[in-house]
Amino acid sequence: MMDKTWKLMFFLSEFFRDMYTFVRHNGYSPFANRNKKLFYKILIETHTVEKGLSLKEPKPLFGKDKINGIIHMLNEYDRTYSALPLEMALGAFQGYLDLHSTLGLSDDFLFYLDAYVEHLKRDGTLGNGGTKRAAPWLGNGELDAKAFLQSRSSCRMFQPGKLDSCLLTSLVELAQSAPSQCNRQSSRVHVYQDRAVIAQMLELQGGSRGFAHSVDNLFVVTSEVTAWGGAGQRNQLYVDGALFSMGLLLACHANGLGACPLNLAILNAVEKKIRSVGGIEASERLIMMIAVGKPLESHFRAARSPRRQTAEILQLHGG
Numbered sequence: 662m663m664d665k666t667w668k669l670m671f672f673l674s675e676f677f678r679d680m681y682t683f684v685r686h687n688g689y690s691p692f693a694n695r696n697k698k699l700f701y702k703i704l705i706e707t708h709t710v711e712k713g714l715s716l717k718e719p720k721p722l723f724g725k726d727k728i729n730g731i732i733h734m735l736n737e738y739d740r741t742y743s744a745l746p747l748e749m750a751l752g753a754f755q756g757y758l759d760l761h762s763t764l765g766l767s768d769d770f771l772f773y774l775d776a777y778v779e780h781l782k783r784d785g786t787l788g789n790g791g792t793k794r795a796a797p798w799l800g801n802g803e804l805d806a807k808a809f810l811q812s813r814s815s816c817r818m819f820q821p822g823k824l825d826s827c828l829l830t831s832l833v834e835l836a837q838s839a840p841s842q843c844n845r846q847s848s849r850v851h852v853y854q855d856r857a858v859i860a861q862m863l864e865l866q867g868g869s870r871g872f873a874h875s876v877d878n879l880f881v882v883t884s885e886v887t888a889w890g891g892a893g894q895r896n897q898l899y900v901d902g903a904l905f906s907m908g909l910l911l912a913c914h915a916n917g918l919g920a921c922p923l924n925l926a927i928l929n930a931v932e933k934k935i936r937s938v939g940g941i942e943a944s945e946r947l948i949m950m951i952a953v954g955k956p957l958e959s960h961f962r963a964a965r966s967p968r969r970q971t972a973e974i975l976q977l978h979g980g
């Protein structure tokens with residue numbers, strides 16, 4: 662009975678600490694960094710304009726209030742943090758103007774927006790948003806992509822050696838093609854290559870016993886709480902973080918590297934210790950670690966990890 666009571670207390674205390682972290686750092690919190698909050702808010706709001714532009718028949722003069730709100734936020738925003746909000750807004754506003762010019766529409770609001778676009782350009786901002794053409798990738802044959810997805814396996818034996826920083830950067834760049842809610846991109850990647858630091862982190866993680874000693878490159882994927890706001894979004898940072906992590910795993914696979922996702926199913930106290938060892942800010946929640954490196958052999962031995970029958974997990978609700 663005592664044991665069960667303790668377990669319940671543990672749950673309550675962990676949920677309370679989760680709540681504290683979310684309330685303290687989320688995008689509505691007065692304690693969160695103001696410019697960071699603006700960064701995410703502008704990205705999210707600008708994305709809704711992009712979405713409007715990508716519709717089959719966008720409504721003329723849609724989202725005027727939204728655009729005014731974005732301009733107001735841009736005027737408050739300090740671009741030294743990141744130029745992306747300005748670039749994204751410029752691209753979206755330019756797309757908005759192009760749409761209305763194609764429609765042959767004229768309106769005071771469009772003159773005002775045009776003047777703002779010119780102002781952004783004069784400040785040296787480059788457009789990086791709006792709409793684009795996209796197509797499903799079929800490679801040289803549809804099977805390439807399918808075979809690629811089905812050939813990834815967790816690798817737990819690595820050649821010694823640090824991966825080159827250009828390669829690491831390109832892996833993260835590839836992972837950035839992962840989708841994120843409203844394109845807010847809250848995921849962060851920390852890379853560790855110092856053996857002593859990696860050893861401490863993996864000891865705290867606890868799931869790499871037997872191969873921790875062979876890990877010379879370790880990613881820690883995190884998600885920034887400030888990108889999220891409101892009770893409904895309290896768990897979304899894990900969804901975006903997990904999708905990003907999958908992108909990173911596939912990027913490693915695409916580059917001939919071995920990688921193993923490592924769970925961070927940990928208590929708040931352990932998370933705090935990992936953050937402290939890794940120099941990770943309190944406003945970031947840990948999503949997962951990923952051990953990465955060149956596999957020990959080109960055809961490395963991996964756990965089979967058989968999958969369930971698809972019919973066991975698929976429920977077709979068709980008509």
Ligand SMILES: Cc1cc2nc3c(=O)[nH]c(=O)nc-3n(C[C@H](O)[C@H](O)[C@H](O)COP(=O)(O)O)c2cc1C
Binds near residue numbers: 813921924963965
């Ligand atoms: C979120 C997550 C956490 C994981 N944590 C660990 C871990 O701590 N240690 C480990 O050896 N493997 C870990 N794995 C790897 C799984 O065991 C592996 O993905 C699963 O068995 C499927 O095998 P595959 O990755 O080779 O397809 C983790 C995987 C995921 C998705």
